[in-house]
Amino acid sequence: MRIDKYLANMNVGSRKQVHKLIKDGIVSVNGQMVNTPKMQVAPDDEVMVGQEKVSYKQYHYFLMNKPKGVLSATEDLHQKTVLDLLDAQDRYQKLAPVGRLDKDTTGLLLITNDGQFTHNLLAPNKHVDKVYRASIAGVADESTVEEFAKGMQLGDGTKLKPAKLKILSQDKKNDTSEVEVTISEGKYHQIKRMFGASGMKVVELERLTMGDLKLDLNLKRGQYRELTDQEVKVLENSK
Numbered sequence: 338m339r340i341d342k343y344l345a346n347m348n349v350g351s352r353k354q355v356h357k358l359i360k361d362g363i364v365s366v367n368g369q370m371v372n373t374p375k376m377q378v379a380p381d382d383e384v385m386v387g388q389e390k391v392s393y394k395q396y397h398y399f400l401m402n403k404p405k406g407v408l409s410a411t412e413d414l415h416q417k418t419v420l421d422l423l424d425a426q427d428r429y430q431k432l433a434p435v436g437r438l439d440k441d442t443t444g445l446l447l448i449t450n451d452g453q454f455t456h457n458l459l460a461p462n463k464h465v466d467k468v469y470r471a472s473i474a475g476v477a478d479e480s481t482v483e484e485f486a487k488g489m490q491l492g493d494g495t496k497l498k499p500a501k502l503k504i505l506s507q508d509k510k511n512d513t514s515e516v517e518v519t520i521s522e523g524k525y526h527q528i529k530r531m532f533g534a535s536g537m538k539v540v541e542l543e544r545l546t547m548g549d550l551k552l553d554l555n556l557k558r559g560q561y562r563e564l565t566d567q568e569v570k571v572l573e574n575s576k
C-alpha cells in the first residue's frame with residue numbers, strides 16, 4: 338500500500354495533509370525518511386510521523402450507546418448521524434453502523450468498517466439474537482407472549498420468526514407495561530410493528546444486547562468505545 342493511503346487510512350490526515358507531512362520530511366519508514374507519497378509500505382513496517390508511531394489497523398469496531406435524535410446512517414444532509422458523534426480521530430474511512438436503530442431508539446449500536454463482520458451479524462440465516470427493553474402503552478399479557486412466541490404476521494402480511502416476550506411489569510390502571518423482547522431478525526420498525534399488530538404502542542425502545550455482547554452501562558448516551566479483540570471474536574462467533 339502507498340504510504341499516503343496508509344497514513345490517510347489511519348486518519349493521520351487527509352491525503353493533502355499527508356502529502357504535506359511527507360514534503361516536510363517528518364514521515365519515516367523503518368528509520369528511512371520518506372520522500373515520495375508513492376512509497377510502498379507493508380502493515381508490519383515501522384511508520385513514524387515525527388516521534389509518533391503509526392500502527393496499521395485495517396478494521397475498527399466501536400460500541401456506541403446511541404442517544405435519541407440521531408440517524409443510524411453514514412451521512413445525511415439535514416440531520417445528525419451516529420458517525421457525527423465520533424471524535425475526529427476516530428472517523429476512519431468506510432465506517433458504517435451495523436444495521437439500524439430508529440431515530441428515537443436508544444442503546445447498543447455497533448459501528449465498523451469491516452463489511453464481512455457486518456454481513457455476518459445481519460445475514461438473515463445467522464439469526465443473531467437482539468434483546469430490547471421497551472415501555473409500552475397497553476397491557477402486555479400472556480396472550481401477547483404467546484402471539485410473539487408463535488411468530489406473528491404483520492398487517493402487510495410479513496411473517497415473523499418467533500420472538501420472546503418477557504413482561505417485567507404491568508400497570509393496569511395506567512394501561513402501560515415494561516417488557517423485554519428478543520428478536521432474531523431486523524425488519525423495518527419490527528418491534529413497533531409487532532406491538533402495533535397487538536393493539537399497543539411502543540413509547541420507549543432501547544437495545545440491550547446483540548448476540549453475546551451487552552450494552553456497556555459505563556457509556557452514557559452518545560458515548561462510545563472500541564470493542565476489545567475478545568468482544569470482536571465473541572461477536573464473530575455469534576450464532
Ligand code: URA
Nearest residue numbers: 439442526527528529
Ligand atoms: N424495532 C423497532 O421498531 N425499532 C428499532 O429501532 C429496532 C427494532
